[in-house]
Amino acid sequence: MKKVVTGNHAVSFASKIARAQVVAAYPITPQTQVVERISKFVADGEMDAIFIKVESEHSALAAAIGASAAGARAFTATSSQGLALMHEMMHWCSYARCPVVIANINRALGPPWSIWTEQNDSLAQRDTGWIQYYCESNQDVLDSIIQAFKVSERVLVPSMVVLDSFFLSHTSEPVDFPDQDKVDEFLPPYKGEWVIDPDNPHTFGGLTGPDKYYELHYMLQQAHKDAEQVMDEVHKEYEKLFGRKYGRIEPFMADDAEVLLVVSGTPASTAKQAVIDARDEGFALGSVKIRVFRPFPRELVKEVCRGKKAVAVVDRNYSFGNQGIFFTEVRDAIYDLEPRVPVYSYITGLGGRDITAEDLVNIGKAAEKKECDNPTWWGVKL
């Protein structure tokens, strides 16, 4: 059934239809509608879950980890400052191998106060061991959350599903709501093998010396590797059941493109318009959306970039003292392509500034002419 809903409501419905059993969350703009809606689902008995209305995001993730460690399906949602506060527990969650799912609404960090979109909040969690999905539409949000639970529970790695502040969180779009019985078929109840259980007592997370800690991290990395294959299987199964096709990366008119835009989040949608506009002018532009940022789809990125005249990475984020974050990841992945593919870094849209189709066409043209300072701060007003 299709409904017109905001990204926030897509998040709430996804957590309900995925049958999350414990939700622990704390309100923050622009995520507040999520905690409101889930509160109502639980109060109305529409959702068989315990909602722990914690006093902070740090406690939200701690409680979600606890629920997951006890064998329940656990969910939380946050944004920006809230995610930053969770940071310590982000590590705790993945190292404890708890398959929690978080929806994070990308919002710029302060100061100065900002409520608009930017990816630095989620990208600052890059090295915490979580899977990360970046969503382009509200449909993508709903489907990604359902898929994320399945992938996370298979490989025991938590997932973060990321959506843009306001451009998705507060924008209504038509979203196809899958039937509950089909979702149940796709996503059976979570059966944790290593859980807190008085009938089978174990100690989790005790002091571990250098002789074992190292191997535990190797195993987490192997789980990320496994996640790539699991995602590919999950995407196929999802398409079969629900008719919607997803990939870890999603190219758009990339095969015959000479210049390729690499994008993520809602600019991926804008990039499609930019590609169409460029093609009308006879400029062979294409785009590729990186939907799954962790594990980073190195091989897929490498293949899609092979033979291009130029690759322009559009980052709505920045690693101060270095480069755009997707840029360094992409350049690293394609470094050993023969012949070498030039890759350029364009910083755009920080603090929620608009990224237009015109901007993206012009970025493509600049890359073609090798006009880039690696990075170029596109449209910076000085």
Add this chain to the structure above:
Amino acid sequence: MKTTIPVEELVTSGHLACQGCGAALAMRYTLKALGPRTALTIPACCWSVIDGPFPYSSVKVPLFHTAFETAASMASGIKAGLTMVGKGDTTMVAWAGDGGTADIGIQALSGAAERNEDIIYVCYDNEAYMNTGIQRSSSTPIGAWTTTTPPPHHKKKPKKNVAEIMVAHHIPYVATGNVAYPEDWIKKVKKAKEIKGTRYMQILASCPPGWKIPADISVEVAKLAVETRIWILYEVENGEYKITRKVAKFVPVEEYLTKQGRFSHLTEEEIIEIQQNVDKEWDRMCRLAGIENKFADRL
């Protein structure tokens, strides 16, 4: 001899506590009272180490180690998770030191108590950050030496009264204990087990290295804390105060203080001030409990 202390041991030998550790006794008595259908979560504290390194454990109940400030929030989540998977009859215990309770964990504790989460929160109070090598916490008593309160900068402000903060949360049960009084403690823990909602319990756990006392007088010193009334054994059930160990004979606080190296620098005036604090606090507690203060003439 008849004993009211359960025989079953849920803390094994081979744990890593120091000689004379009050915290080890506290866990032993607590698990005896609760029995095996219990789950623990422990934030950073001495017990993160006492339990033993991976793959060993010295408790026979499930234990989830957690980050420093999350004892209460983690316990809330575990209890919710256990409930959703049909194991909600498990007694969920957050087990934290005084730093993890009075300082870094107080926000999560306050949140859990305000929500009246169905958990028992035990603070084993050894009155400083002992695991990291004796740094002051807000639960360190007035006058005490620690490595971060070296005389003449020894602690000038009194210990934070977390039990009273918890009473102000209107939770169903708050109680104090002392490792030298296992029967009093076990009775309270058993009572707490039967109550639903947040139960806060704080047990004074003597610490030979941190208090600078010989290991063999650890229990004796803990006992003196009650006899000198510097540590009051009481419980607050639905707001009703009851002193569970009434003190009949006056024992000067000096007897407790002078046994411990951490108070060895105190001047006579400082000891008098501490005695006055003790007398005032005892009077306040007697009023709350509705009993006569036998030491009222000292005020």
